[in-house]
Every structure is written in C-alpha cells, then in structure tokens.
Amino acid sequence: MKALIKGILFFIFVLIFYHICDYFLGKxxxxxxxxYQQANNIYTLKYPYDWLYTSTDKAGVIFSGPKDTPAFFTVIKIELLTANQLGNQAVSISDLVKDYTEQLxxxxxxxxFGNLALPSDPEHxxxxxxxxxxxxxxxxxxxTQYFLARDSSQKEFYLWSYTALEKDYDLSLPTAQAMFDSWIIRY
Incomplete structure (x- = not known):
C-alpha cells in the first residue's frame, strides 16, 4: 500500500513539475x-477570447491579438482565392507557391517551405x-503562408497567413498553430 501511495505521489510530482517547466519555458x-463562423458557413475556427477579428470580402477574415500586447502586431489572415481570380483556369498549389515566392x-x-495538410481533414x-x-x-x-486546395478541382484555394514581428514570432506561434489546428473547412 505504501508503494502505491509513493507511486501516486511521484506521478503527481512529475506532472506538476512538467507543467511548471512548461510555464517558465513559455509553453x-x-x-x-x-x-468564428464564416458568413456562408464555409469554415469555422476557434480563437482566443481576447483576440479581435475583422471579416473581409472573399470569405476572408483577419485576426489580431489584444491591444497593448506583443500579439497586437500579430496578424492571422484567411482568404479564399477563386477560379475567377485565377482567370477561370485550374492552377496547382505548386504554381501558386512558385508565384508567391518569386514575388516575395x-x-x-x-x-x-514544405507540404502540409489541414489537421481537421488531412485526407482531403x-x-x-x-x-x-x-x-x-x-x-x-x-x-508563414499556407496554401490549401479547398477541393480537388484546383479552382479554389485558401490562403492562411501568420505574420508577426520577427522578434515576437515565437510568442504567438502556439496560438496561431492552435487556431490552424481548429480550422474546419466544409466542401
């Protein structure tokens, strides 16, 4: 019985120590x-209670952190790029990325750079x-700019970007990643 109690206490100690370390390491x-639910119910995602958002045209939205914090200068932007904007032709993700990187x-x-999948629907x-x-x-x-095909037609793409001052980028990265992970696109 004493061994069981010692084991449980040790487990609790390790758990508390782990969370304290995460706290002091900024995790x-x-x-x-x-x-947030897009007006046409095309997508939803979760965001922090103190962040602000502004809906834009093209099924887009811009999020930023609270005023008077480093996250205020953080911008998460989602926009839809459609076939009309692409000259009514199918375009590959690679072509979009190539054009984007040439411009920037x-x-x-x-x-x-690399490949990715939407965590809420990695198969599609x-x-x-x-x-x-x-x-x-x-x-x-x-x-960081993500390029995601909304469907297999290659005529609609979502562009997701996370922008911050370079010195503050890692501060809001966990929030940006959690928001991206929560994003659900309907098709």
Whole structure:
C-alpha cells in the first residue's frame, strides 16, 4: 500500500513539475474559447477570447491579438482565392507557391517551405507552406503562408497567413498553430 501511495505521489510530482517547466519555458496552454463562423458557413475556427477579428470580402477574415500586447502586431489572415481570380483556369498549389515566392523574394528571404495538410481533414485538404523574413517600415517581420486546395478541382484555394514581428514570432506561434489546428473547412 505504501508503494502505491509513493507511486501516486511521484506521478503527481512529475506532472506538476512538467507543467511548471512548461510555464517558465513559455509553453503555456492555448485556450481558444471563441468560435468564428464564416458568413456562408464555409469554415469555422476557434480563437482566443481576447483576440479581435475583422471579416473581409472573399470569405476572408483577419485576426489580431489584444491591444497593448506583443500579439497586437500579430496578424492571422484567411482568404479564399477563386477560379475567377485565377482567370477561370485550374492552377496547382505548386504554381501558386512558385508565384508567391518569386514575388516575395524581391522583398525578403524564404527561410522554410514544405507540404502540409489541414489537421481537421488531412485526407482531403492538402497544400504547401512558405516562411519568409522581410522588412516593412524599418521592422523585420516573419510570415508563414499556407496554401490549401479547398477541393480537388484546383479552382479554389485558401490562403492562411501568420505574420508577426520577427522578434515576437515565437510568442504567438502556439496560438496561431492552435487556431490552424481548429480550422474546419466544409466542401
């Protein structure tokens, strides 16, 4: 019986120690208490209670953190790119990424790229990402842009971007990732 109690106490100690370490290493849990639903019910995602959003045209939305915090300069933007905007032709994700990186390589530096899938539907919604560093108004920014095909027709794409001051990028990255993980696209 004493061994069982010691085992339970040891487990509780390890659990508490783990959470304390996460706290001091800046790995606090992300709480996404609000749900954003796009006007046409095309997609939903969760976001923090103190973040703001502005709906845009093209089924888009822009999120930013609370005022007077480093997250205020963080922007998460979602937009829909349609066949009409692409000249009514099918385009591959690779073509979009190539065009995007060619445009941005004039302003900044590509530091990472690769393939990805939407965590809520990895079988059907796949794409690519590009991360760049660039200067704007004397500040260095870091931006990760996701390109996701909404369906197999290659005529509708979602562009998801996470942008922050380079020095603050890692601070809001867990929130951005949790929001991306919560994103559900209907098709």
């Amino acid at each position: 606090q849990p992300v709480f996404l208490s609000n749900t 390589s004039k302003q900044g530096k590509v530091i990472d 919604i796949k794409g690519m990402y590009v991360t760049i560093l660039y200067q704007y108004n004397g500040n260095e920014f870091k931006k």
